[in-house]
Amino acid sequence: MNTNPLLDFSGLPRFDTVQPEHVAPAIGELLTRYQALIDDLTARPDAPTWDSFAAPITDMGEQVNRAWGIVGHLHGVNDVPAWREAYNATLPDITRFYSALGQNLALFAKYKALRESAEYATLSPARQRILDNEVRDFRLSGAELAEDQKPRFKEIQEELAALSAKFSENLLDATNAFAEYVTDEALLAGLPEDSIEAAREAAQRDERDGWKFTLHMPSYLPVMQYADSRDLRARMYRAYATRASEFGEAERDNTPLIARILALRVEESKMLGFASFAELSLVPKMADTPEQVMDFLRDLARRARPHAQRDLDELRAFARNEFGLDELQPWDMAWVSEKLRVQRYDFSEQEVKQYFPEHKVLEGLFRVVEGLYGVTIRPDTAPVWHPDVRFFRIERAGGAGSELVGQFYLDLYARETKRGGAWMDEAITRRAVSGGVQTPVAYLNCNFPSPVGGKPATFTHDDVITLFHETGHGLHHLLTRVEDLPVSGIHGVEWDAVELPSQFMENFCWEWDVLTGMTAHVDSGEPLPRALYDKMIAAKNFQSGMQTLRQIEFSLFDLRLHHDFVPGGDRTLLQLLEEVRDEVSVVRPPEWNRFANSFSHIFAGGYAAGYYSYKWAEVLSADAFEAFEEARGAAGTVLDTATGRRFWDEILAVGGSRPALESFKAFRGREPRPDALLRHSGMAEAA
Incomplete structure (x- = not known):
């Protein structure tokens, strides 16, 4: 029996036994087996069929x-030196293998032959789409390059993978390297009690007096939003805004990595015959051209800008009149905004947070999922990578009892060894296997504050929205009914449509009949008062204009960076960013702000030339949620099971087995419209 847990595919990942020393042997053996299979299949003289060719490759x-996914997951959630070393040591082998696979002309020829065979017409639409995608992806992987170009193309892929991993590691290390120790209690004025307690416990762990504040979100955000000390806010802001830049340790500076990544992407796209990396990036997406996306972003900016300017003018006037701040600095924005919110709507986010203890939030989240889709979510046990991680199963009533639909891990709290942000990833994907169907498993990861002072963790309303968002991604993966892995769940879904189910879920966080079942004051146990909810709704679109322009700024910068920017040319990256801000922004950060150095989405994630997909999919998600609003009249609640079943059937269940636009039209009965998004954002009058 093989004792390497990474080679055990009989069930859930064996997080209780897997160690860094298992990585190289397991991945090496699997790649050897994979290569032997490919050599055998491509050498066969007979015509390829689905069963004899595509199935064994899958x-x-x-x-x-699955094995490499476990390694990558642990690199993200347990980034200790041993796991980092094991991941980075094996990453070149994985990258090299898949780069060579994408350029294997014999394999490409087999896929093309199968796609052009008589069998193709007899295959299911899902399998036809798989073959279409495979042929497309071979071309994007350089299969049709001249033989003398292929080695260089492989080198590019390998170097890009290493640079992306290094970018993420530099950012985590730079984030962890900073600590602000406060010994003067007066500097804590304005901060919530739970933030002060967390900072005190953090200092005690370091055997230091006073309070420790870091750049991790549960520590950083309360300082920026509540700390009355302008100097403390300014120090924290500068540290955060200059992470992984030339202002810190040279070995953590992401600036040279960014330059190299951009240059390699340009080289890659030119080799494949594209005018820019943005054009290459859009081939498997819903959008057709970079110009189409830029038109979309600029049109949205035009609609949002008057609202954003009004937001900023109001904030500046308030800061000047109430606090004598003639010049509103970036480290003042969140603090003054919170003061204005409290004055205008008579509540604070900290007040709301007390009504969202973790256990009630999870109860409410699960109630939404169960109500919409007729499933049940139950706690279960499984090996985990940290004691705080929990495990759940999703079941549906069947003819002979409960049927297992899927399972998921939930890792909610921030840790120094865990990369920032929130994300969903797959552990196991649904597919047909001998004897039945393999049920899917997902990872849901967040970076929320953990319990302090003997009380349960409490979440801000923004945290709740984030949790619903990631759960939406998880449901896309877990509720699929597709049984062919390459288009099951999130597989094969166009990247600019993959945010539809996640952003769709966010809408439920604003519904009274949802919130009433997921709130209980952390001290009194009282549910969220209706009066406070009404204030939250009134404040829902507070500064939505500025928030919209901020996302458009990021999106347009990303797209132009990968479309009309020349790495090493006359115009610097910072100059391009200023051009974008001149066009769409109303708020300008200091010249020393190094936002790009921490823009992990496009330099260490999958969003290069694709960050726009958040706004693109927001149109789809708001329009989709409008169907539930329309059903409210008959059902009396947005938790309408009939509409939920249609959303499951037409969006979640089909995964990537058909184009996303077809799935949307099957659900809504028409093309998507931006009206619902503008209405939800309080900008309908600008349409």
Whole structure:
């Protein structure tokens, strides 16, 4: 029996036994097996069929992806030196293998032959789409390059993978390297009690007096939003805004990595015959051209800008009149905004936070999922990578009892060894296997504050929205009914549509009949008062204009960076960013702000030339949620099971087995419209 847990595919990942020393042997063995299979299949003289060719490749590919997925997951949630070293040591082998796979002309020829065979017409639409995607992806992987160009293309892929991993590690290390120790209690004025307690416990762990504040979100955000000390806010802001830049340790500076990443992406796209990396990036997406996306972003900016300017003018006037701040600095924005919110709407986010203890939030989240889709979520046990991680199963009533639909891990709290942000990833994907169907498993990861002072963790309303968002991604993966892995769940879904189910879920966080079942004051146990809810709704679109322009700024910068920017040319990256801000922004950060150095989405994630997809999918998600609003009249609640079943059937269940636009139209009966998004954002009058 093989004792390497990474080679055990009989069930859930064996987080209780897997160690860094298992990585190289397991991945090496799997890649050897995979290569042997490919050599055998491509050498066969007979015509390829689905069962003799595509199926065994899928089977073997899944084993590699499952094993490497565990390694990548642990690199993200347990980034200790041993796991970092194991991941980075094996990453070049994985990258090199898949780069060579994408350029294997014999394999490409087999896929093309199968796609052009008589069998193709007899295959299911899902399998036809898989073959279409495979042929497309071979072309994007350089399969049709001249033989003398292929080695260089492989080198580019390998270097890009290493640079992306290094970018993420530099950012985590730079974030962890900073600490602000406060010994003067007066500097804590304005901060919530739970933030002060967390900072005190953090200092005690370091055997220091006073309070420790860091750049991790549960520590950083309360300082920026509540600390009355302008100097403390300014120090924290500068540290955060200059992470992984030339202002810190040279070995953590992401500036040279960004330059190299951009240059390699340009080289890659030119080799494949595209005018820019943005054009290459859009091939598998819903959008057709960079110009189409830029028109979309600029049109949205035009609609949002008057609202954003009004937001900023109001904030500046308030800061000047109430606090004598003639010049509103970036480290003042969140603090003054919170003061204005409290004055205008008579509540604070900290007040709301007390009504969202963790256990009630999870109860409410699960109630929404169960109500919409007729499933049940139950706690379960499984090996985990940290004691705080929990495990759940999703069941549906069947003819002979409960049927297992899927399972998921929930890792809610921030840790120094865990990368920032929130994300969903797959552990196991649904597919048909011998004897039945393999149920999917997902990872849901957040970076929320953990319990302090003997009380349960409490979440801000923004935290709740984030949790619903990631759960939406998880449901896309877990509620699929597709049984062919390459288009099951989130697989094969166009990247600019993959945010639809996640952003769709956010809408429920604003519904009274949802919130009433997920709130209980952390001290009194009282539910969220209706009066406070009404204030939250009144404040829902507070500064939505500025928030919209901020996202458009990021999106347009990303797109132009990968479309009309020349790395090493006359115009610097910072100059391009200023051009974008001149066009769409109303708020300008200091010249020393190094936002790009921490823009992980596009330099260490999958969003290069694709960050716009958040706004693109927001149109889809708001329009989709409008169907539930329309059903409210008949059902009396947005938790309408009939509409939820249609959303499951037409969006979640089909995964990537058909184009996303077709799925949307099947659900809504028409093309998407921006009206609902503008209405939800309080900008309908600008349409």
